[in-house]
Amino acid sequence: MKLAGCNEASIGIFAWSTIEPAEDAYDFDWLDTIMNKLAENGVYAMLATPSGARPPWLAEKYPEVLRTNSRREKELYGNRHNHCFSSPIYREKTQKINRLLAERYKNHPALIMWHISNEYSGDCHCSLCQENFRNWLRKKYDNDIKKLNTEWWTGFWSHIYTDWSQIQSPSPLGDSCVHGMVLDWKRFVTTQTIDFFKNEIVPIREVTPNIPVTTNFMCEYGIEDLDYFAFAKEVDVVSWDSYPQWKGDSSDANFATNIAFGHDMYRSMKHGKPFLLMESTPSVVNWYGINRPKRPSVHLLSSLQAIAHGADSVQYFQWRKGRGASEKFHGAVVGHDGSENTRTFRDVVSVGSALSKLDEVVGTAIDAKVGLIFDWENRMALKEMQGLRNNYKDYVEVCTNHYRSFWKCGIAVEVIDETFDFSIYNLLVAPMLYMLKPGVAQRIEEFVEAGGTFVATYWSGIVNENDLCFLGGFPGPLRKTLGIWSEEIDCLYDNMTNNVKTESTNGLGLKTDYTAKIFCDLIHTETAKPLATFDSDFYKGQPALTVNHLGKGKAYYICFNSEQEFLDDFYTAITKKLGLGNKLGVHLPDGVSISTRTGEQGNFHFVMNFTDVEKIVCLEKAYFDMLLGAEVEGCITLSGFGITVLKETIG
Amino acid sequence: MKLAGCNEASIGIFAWSTIEPAEDAYDFDWLDTIMNKLAENGVYAMLATPSGARPPWLAEKYPEVLRTNSRREKELYGNRHNHCFSSPIYREKTQKINRLLAERYKNHPALIMWHISNEYSGDCHCSLCQENFRNWLRKKYDNDIKKLNTEWWTGFWSHIYTDWSQIQSPSPLGDSCVHGMVLDWKRFVTTQTIDFFKNEIVPIREVTPNIPVTTNFMCEYGIEDLDYFAFAKEVDVVSWDSYPQWKGDSSDANFATNIAFGHDMYRSMKHGKPFLLMESTPSVVNWYGINRPKRPSVHLLSSLQAIAHGADSVQYFQWRKGRGASEKFHGAVVGHDGSENTRTFRDVVSVGSALSKLDEVVGTAIDAKVGLIFDWENRMALKEMQGLRNNYKDYVEVCTNHYRSFWKCGIAVEVIDETFDFSIYNLLVAPMLYMLKPGVAQRIEEFVEAGGTFVATYWSGIVNENDLCFLGGFPGPLRKTLGIWSEEIDCLYDNMTNNVKTESTNGLGLKTDYTAKIFCDLIHTETAKPLATFDSDFYKGQPALTVNHLGKGKAYYICFNSEQEFLDDFYTAITKKLGLGNKLGVHLPDGVSISTRTGEQGNFHFVMNFTDVEKIVCLEKAYFDMLLGAEVEGCITLSGFGITVLKETIG
């Protein structure tokens, strides 16, 4: 670890059957040894609670801890997360072992943070969970089943419930397209998962009130059925596991946006506080269809990308490859050869070395004036929705495309949900804001009135928080802010397009023609002004892009699914109007992005080349190249997958 | 509704939980109000029985009403048709509520027809259904299990049953390829569904003997596992739900044939009596992969196509979009905006207006001299069959291709099954008549002997009604009529073709060469004469098309799966010989079809352009254009997706 420059290790994940090999019989000796060794060598421990998987004896003695799936089949012992979050026994057992861990290591010098469980996910449909679901519903609907009937629109298909006992969780053997029910089930699963987490940390908080708590989230867009924005409120520090599938070719430049999106989202969850990169691989993973080792330079770039977007650490799964079972071919710092004479180990050393030069960056923040709404419940609702193009409702892709326009310019973005305070931004972007929860439209209106710029797209303002359509004309409560009425929406078949012709007076410096695909929203302007129109089909001449002036602000409405080019041109114009740009003030070649962290000591500009060819960036003035340890100025050259961190002392 | 020109509404579908919110507690007030309002405004009601979905309380109290699926899993409450048609409780409950409805509204001025349940479908594998299946088998096989063993060929794989109790319905956990069993199960499901329907209408018939009864069938080809020809015998009026996926481009011309096929099939089920278009959408549906709104003109054309082929009404699902649940984005006359100022509403008005000009058409018939056999049990058997090309056995597509040749010429066709009287036709077409039920071959022979023209294809006369192969040479009992022996059949791989060379003396004016694909039947002529031969492969020179003269008629045999071109040329020649053509006596440009309804007042020619470009049709004489309200003559122009209805007074 010293060779590798590692000063922190997560330990104890999935260690339950080692710590407690039989019920109430414990063995902490091995863990003591590890903790002591870490401390002796100046390495901190992120100590895990072991609830991510249970020992065989526990499942054998208390079958209730295992899940029941949506087909109502009782699961067998096996896998990782396969335990019921409602189970009183499982809650009791996890609390008990967590308390023992906390008591034993509360004063241990190695202990720096708690890593609670591991990658929470999944759901259970057992009778306990059914009962909890019903209770959750009673509470939500004020114990009034008529309210539930109204919001779930159960009159349709004769589904009017007369007793709470009649309600069952969604199932392929029962209902799976009563949208209000499905949404509430997903909300319940989020609530129940968080509740289990809260139960886990009761002894942790009691015994070690000053040790921060985290749990590792997954994937650049999170997992669809568990609302991480809600979960983030309960942890002290957000951390996530990032396994980008870098290909080592020109496609990485586009792909890098997805990862940047993830970093920005996880940072935004705690209102911009630094987060942790909990897991990443030093070389390959073993679960993609094709698992390619990282090409040279890619590991350093990928690791520092996290720092650039607000992480304060880079961690690996795993330190050493296990000999057997399902992840034995997952990358590790140390392989089966046991040697440090490997390309992978040298890559890890390079990251350790770079991080040691970036100590000043720790704790610094990112100054973002752009908020992009990526709302979890909106996403769940869009996924379940039946209509338009059932085989294309990729909210995630559309949000990423909008985000990409900013990434290309190196403009900082916060990725937020509908519950955030919008007033801190100059520009608020909300693609496909299908679901508007109570008060959101009002808060957007106030944002615009107060001078903000708002951008919305087709298929916004359609349903309330329970997936009930707004009456009286779409975009529902956003109609005034956007100044339009959407009458219907055309779904184009694959490979069909329409042409969008901009008005010469569009005022945004847009080109004359752009391509629309997939969706064309057929709207009527009310108070808005058209900036572009469709150029063919029966709606030729109808608006394709509008702007509405409201109070001191503006609200744009994009009626079509566009190619990246339009979004790039559009947001370039908008950000120019708002005076937003990258903090280095330079032009960025394709595939190069900038992220700037700011602290008391100055700005730290991370200039990253995600292409496999050399790129040149011309600086306006001199900066200190922190990795090189020297001042640079003029035009600098970034090698393929190269990165430079430029320090700019302020004042 | 008045604005929209609607004078009839289907109501009460899925209303059970509203009518009977708790067991034996009823609320008819809301329904009274609607019925009265309709009557007051001159709108008729097609009143539905509510058995299409049950209230939660019913499933909770009587779990037996829910289905058991083929894996023997008990379904949970949910969805629509998810009730056991065998359940005594469910039968009792549906009878009871139907009786109450009938008693309450028997003299109501709005009541014009009964809409029984909704889109019957599916099957149940519970122990009650198993027992009913066994009883059905006992009856079919004269209580002699040896007969069943013979017909199911159970000696194969050691399946000889010795007791009826050993028999279970087909299942992925048991048998699924004992073809006799699978066929009998599907027949049983049809019988059981109809039996449930008959049970439902007992009180209806008693209380309102003069009100006609219908139930809505689905899809242009029906649903494969429920024999609609059998079901049609039990209703007073056939009605169906048609949701064509018009694309608004040049592919619609080809696709329109499928819908025309459906209309002709449903009309033929009641021997040509007018049917009803029970459901159609005024704009989009919400369950295709891509749901495109109807382009301008398409709604009127699509609606009047039904009338053209024999419907006496056009109805919509749904009047108004619901706010929630799974069909909230399905098209409706009135959208979430609640406005009549929409393109969709105006389209509905245009249909109402057109229909008001076509009153004379009501009750008229279609004079068809061509019968096309599309036999439901043959289709079920072909689907289950293992052999030839398991991934291509599309009986439906082949029947449609044959049908298309007539549609292109505007020649009326009846789509019938094997049980119909063939003697009323001049031409009988039976593609892939794999299964010959008892007496059918004899009746075909008599048809030909009496002067009829019969057309058969490869893979005909293979099995009896229980899927047992005929011995002694294919096409089995049709061998004499067709005058050939089919020795084996070649299956071509995709993209492979053979060439078919016609004899110069073919007498049909066919071209020299056509393309064969997918199947080439290797036959020997006996009494038949070859009209064309295969031109390559080891069967070069063997017959590809034959004709057999028998009595006063002719029987053609097509040995290959052909492209549309061959069928068009072949049927053009055949119909010419028989003096059949469209009733307008005109040449039809591509994509334009004609359907003619005939009554005492004359002929009503519906000339329909299913392309998106203008088409010209040159008339032989003057006609009255009913939509225009003026006389027309000479060459008339149909705009893209345009339709003209020409009245021709007879005598």
Place this chain on the structure above:
Amino acid sequence: MKLAGCNEASIGIFAWSTIEPAEDAYDFDWLDTIMNKLAENGVYAMLATPSGARPPWLAEKYPEVLRTNSRREKELYGNRHNHCFSSPIYREKTQKINRLLAERYKNHPALIMWHISNEYSGDCHCSLCQENFRNWLRKKYDNDIKKLNTEWWTGFWSHIYTDWSQIQSPSPLGDSCVHGMVLDWKRFVTTQTIDFFKNEIVPIREVTPNIPVTTNFMCEYGIEDLDYFAFAKEVDVVSWDSYPQWKGDSSDANFATNIAFGHDMYRSMKHGKPFLLMESTPSVVNWYGINRPKRPSVHLLSSLQAIAHGADSVQYFQWRKGRGASEKFHGAVVGHDGSENTRTFRDVVSVGSALSKLDEVVGTAIDAKVGLIFDWENRMALKEMQGLRNNYKDYVEVCTNHYRSFWKCGIAVEVIDETFDFSIYNLLVAPMLYMLKPGVAQRIEEFVEAGGTFVATYWSGIVNENDLCFLGGFPGPLRKTLGIWSEEIDCLYDNMTNNVKTESTNGLGLKTDYTAKIFCDLIHTETAKPLATFDSDFYKGQPALTVNHLGKGKAYYICFNSEQEFLDDFYTAITKKLGLGNKLGVHLPDGVSISTRTGEQGNFHFVMNFTDVEKIVCLEKAYFDMLLGAEVEGCITLSGFGITVLKETIG
């Protein structure tokens, strides 16, 4: 049968419900009749035991005989192999009926061999099987659950078992990727299947000790989950069912290798003893996606290919097509027409006639100096492995590609597993030898030291017999023999390639450039010498092909997945060095292969043309053409799909 030249028939397969129509009530009369008729007409019987499918009454009375699937669902009565191999009742019942058959026909003149059951396959997860699995594990791991924990690496994911009762078979509802467990389960299934077979033959061996026993294996590569090499040890004669999907076009030449591989594998299982072709079709099968009848000549060629590779018989499924059930359209000698005047029947006659001219070939052997390791457990392990390219781990394809290079030259190969004696070969080829069972590496080392030539590829020497990785550097225990260390492995995306540049001193006469795809192993030579290097990417210049000299032998290591061209050139060079070639000593045109059987009377060269065009082979001397019945010399012409059998008298 006489017309067809058939002198042997398999009978009684699936006859249980006919022999024992009710429990303990037997009817052998029909079987007596058949046996007697066969004997009277000089036809031998291969008499089957009926355990391949059970009568309905047996499953009804003893439900335990039916299987439980991996989801723990109890199967229903149906299908063929759907019985639990652990069931005491089923074992008792099969023994009992087998004893009756043996007693009745032990002295029958027709009886020539026992055909035990039919195509054994599948597994059962009932509680009896769970208990047997646990007992099997206890025995394997010396009743020490700690050993099991170590080998299964259960510490990962907290899976440490403390009691055997906690262990359950793999399931989608439980564990499916604990690789040691999955492998052991598959081994257990093999053991249990063989144990069932052994139980079946107890009475057979007792009553008819001199009648040989076989059971029919399936497919050219066997079925993945049942280790046929292990099973083959228990039968007297190996037999298999071969249903090649000949297409009748140029692709057959490549495809023929797969079938040849199968013949060679089944022959090798009993160390080169002649095997039987138990089932083949005279025309079509009915279960491929597209079932094409055999083109002219193909049936004779396909049948004699089996003889060429060591079979001593050719048999058909089925004699006559059944009228019903799932295989009624499977090819047969006699079709539904019942006639002998068919192309198919004439094809069968041609095979009977050819075989009658090849009596001398019976009992002769094939002299092979090349051993190719195709290890069943290695294959199971590679399939389950998670890593590299999860969507491409086709061990079978890679082994076939290596095999094809020898087939093209007409060089005899034995296809063996890791347990065989390697010392009898000059050349040992072991593609992707991922798993090395105990002692195998040592035996390979000895083979090389003693002068053998060994060829290995990337991804060899990775795990032990329980899928635990070797530590200290790959290829683990083969590192010394191969003289290299494999540090990591690059997985190329589809359509990506690298170029391999050979050293001018490669000594194999290889071309300058070859293409690498899919995998590139990044190795370091230790004692080996590079013969070629990669030409691009970050590992440009690293070895792509190496040779290591050890003792009197050589060991080659191929670092990349190659196209056929490289393998052909490489093995041509290697076999040339070793003096190996086809026994006819001729150059073979593309698509033509030779297999030579050798006996006391001389060599029998089967020269086979698997293309649809004529091929010319020029002989070095005169031979006796056994099918023609005449001497031939000089250049002979093989018609499309033609075959010649040349006898060469030795000495």
